[in-house]
Amino acid sequence: MQTITAEHGCPARLGASPTPAGVHFAVTSADATRIDLCLFEPGSARETARLPLPGRRGDTWFGFVPGIGVGALYGFRADGAYDPARALRFDAAKLLVDPYALALDRPFVYHPALAAPASERLDTAALVPCAVVADPPRDAGRLVPGRPGLTYELNVRGYTQRHPGVPEHLRGTLGALAEPAVLDHIAGLGVETVELMPIAAFLDERHLVRLGLTNAWGYNPICHMAPDPRLVPGGWAEVRRVTEGFHARGIRVLLDVVLNHSGESDRIGPTVSCRGLDNRAYYRHEPDGELVNVTGTGNTIALDREPGLRLAVETLRTWGECGGIDGFRYDLAPVLGRTDEGFRADAPLLRAIASDSVLATMIHVAEPWDIGLGGYQVGRFPEPFLEWGDGFRDDVRRFWRGDRGTLSGLATRLAGSPDRFDPAARQASDCVNFVCAHDGFSLLDLVSYADKHNWANGEENRDGHGDNHSWNNGVEGASEDPGIRAARARDVRALLATLFLARGTPMLVAGDEFGRTQGGNNNAYAQDNPTTWLDWSGADLDLARFTAELAALRAREPALHLDRFLVGTDLCGEPDVAWLAPDGSPMVAPEWTSRGEPWLGLRLAGGEEGRAVLAYLNAAQASVTVTPPPGRWRLLLRSDAPGETLGTAPLTLPPRAVVIFGAEA
Template structure:
């Protein structure tokens, strides 16, 4: 029998920590009477021993195993009350995965026998991954912190599953992102930051298993510190290799972290880790009915981020991805949860303060998805510095303008200005916002202009899931089977949407593959489609659209007036306002023009010191002929881009000439 001792005291870190002569194990549980460490044979099949952790320091159970080495496989069992009235669900028949595990020997696979309470006292060892004792190298290098700039949201498995330039064994894995063919594409586009969708070990929801589907997005995690073996078979070494390869191209890496809930779902979900170790501490519950979990996430459970063990778990998970993997920052799914307490959301919540002040994390990028489905869950603009925020207001206002709705000039001007209505505040600027016209959650960019209504039938929920208000349009015929004129109109609208994104103050974000024209055939909630619906088809890439996107990114990077983080306010720059909203005669718009509810176009001169650009956005159906304002002395106008003529090179404009703006197009003129 293996010896275990408490003589060395509680280790500083929870989980399994490798020492020169053995392994320390420490597990949090405030309500367990005993925690057992279960050791498995090298194949991970047979449970070799169960050893009670002999030490306890407060709520931490611990022990030291001399002679145990890196690579050992283990799980946990927790003894304590099964008392639903108090929120306790202890069941030593359940093999539990260590929340601090850094590696798993296999992925999670849902099985009905994992559920509670019907499966109480049924041993689940055959159904649960084993944690692997490991000692990954710490001290991974990250890039200096700055605004993310042009961000590329990327679903790892879907991105390279069909990429013929990636070796077959790597396709669909994180390691594929380090391949030259992939890196070259990102560099060609001008991507500044890759935002990876979740990599942490996750499990399919039970309703998807019944439908024969699987979770393609990974927003149902169990172990926030363990890379999923399906996506990252090489573990932390693979994470580090990929971040180093991206860093070598000057590309930062954000990771989408799901800290708001776990894959254990509601009271009938599987017991895998937190529920079995200390359900009453980890999860928020109704005080009057402790077994009824709060569901502000819409997934069945919500982590209680006002409690110290949960806060510490979140901080430690984020530190692991920075120190072990070289991750430059994070995007937080349902980030409002992280600021919730028993009384609701607060921008001064303990976890947010702690995150902003942590010595490892304070200089990393932190991007919030600033909403959840709970009471008061929509908090766009309320997160303090240094947090950045996704903003759906940009998406909706821009889509509505290009859809052809009237009365949107003021709203569009506000979005082009960096959304000061949302983000003006201490320590914040336009770079506090992440702008997008399409994200993973919703229509693809191509589908925005091809489908007026969602088509989520394949998800098995009767088309009830997904957004209903998409502000989309179909240009005369729905879906892919359109005639050339309709396809050309869609391409024109896609380019106009992209151009609007790149000329707006803030950080522009697109979804990987949208620059190639990918479609999900109208599915605006494709989380359950791990198939060709979401897999990027590189052979069908629209190379013209790829080139146009890259051109926009270069123009933004080369033109300070387009990439400045300052809000547009009318403040003086080089003897003129930083923004002048232009009328048809080239002078500033009169107040009455703002009240023209049917005017389908907006023009602006944007300026920072030493740089200026004219931008015209025209959503109408007729050609506009506009007078350009005279350039400052010593400068000339250059037509940098017209979205209706994507291949036309830059050219000088004659002084005093009129500018012709085609219908449904964006024109950018640079003062050179």
């Protein structure tokens, strides 16, 4: 018969901590009256032991089980009051997964019984994964700390599901990313950092199950520290193998983490982990017991207090120490700084990240908005955070769509968005520039659809953003017309060139470099199918080569990658930037609003490190004649016809194109 004791004392870590003699278990709950540790037979839902945790120190319940070790299967049951009006949701019939689990024996699968009220006393042991006692090494290496540079946002499953160079049994898994064909493509683009979309164990939303759909993005986690068995069947060894593969190519790896909410959803959501252990402590609640929902998912984790704060810090440290992850992108990041008084840049979790000996040396990228009051916090995150810049996305799209009055906004975004990020306190690379992200249109769809087409999501096209600043070049959706296809290809290259021309950290969505499409779906989170699986057989390799050329040009020319805002300051005896009028002279203030032509010229100083660069962006449908500023200029790139030259001054700028020159001595 299995025994449990408190004689060994309270362990330092929550979760399961194996030793040669047995396993320590610890879990936190302020309001439970009893917590049982349940042990299971491998390969079945048969419970072999139910052992009340005998020790308690503060809110931590603990016990030591001798004679078991790594590989043992376990879960918890918590007893106490069931009173949702007081935010108490205890139900001893519910098997609960350890929030600190490092491995699961199978994926989560939604079932209505998981959300049954306590009065029904439906036992859920057969429906919930067991946590697996694990002890991965915590000595994973990371690359030398630094700025992320060109960042490549990547959906793990969709990236290789149809990749011909990946063995079939690996397709759609994290391990596929370590295959030579995959690494060669990513490294060949000039990518400096790969940003993996979530890979922590997650649960499909209940409405997707009713619709016969599944979550393709993973932004619905239950166990923040356990790799999802569907995406990472090899567990922590697979995570480490992949990060080592990228590190060998000099590429950093960021992980998208979802610390703001869990897949336990709203008040009628499933009880599978934190809700059953300590609902009142883990989640934020209104005075009437209703869950606070500033995430749009039904709940919000309270990260300004225990136990949410401790869970978040341990999650980040674990991915770094066990997996070799170099940093994180934070979904709905204002939640990290939310307190009872609203968002604070000195909130407990933000302070903890900055002061932690491991986390302070890692990369941290915030998605700086949520849907709550005061949720838009672009430019307000403290060190060491970088932030997504949605202003770049919107202003660049509006300019290339041909909207009037967009010159000033475009120039501000090319300058690194100094209106959002204080030049006295921030670096230009703190702003992550993107034209497209996973959430929204693909780059090709942006120039092919004036409206979203989300019918396959089962919500009558109501979901997703309605105002995308997109255009279709005359025909909505796919077209076989050579002229329309050429116009769309030209617009895609112009958008890419604008991204690489701007100060800041450029981010590209995987597949946009070779023309991925989602058929106009701008909220494809529910499409785990060819909608989000990249079509490698149809890849536009010329576009991929052009993207690599842009990345190489940016890396080669200091005038394009200097990490400083463009604010007109002196740089080795000349202004860092000159915004140019048609005759080559600096543009004066009235021209920013009075000039109707959608084009912009700028001269960038290279400082002591390099030469000056001259660039023109012409969003007009017709050619524009301009006179370059004094000096000798050599064509470096034209987006409309890569490799072709232009005539001498005065220059005739091609329509819908970016043209870049370098100064000659």
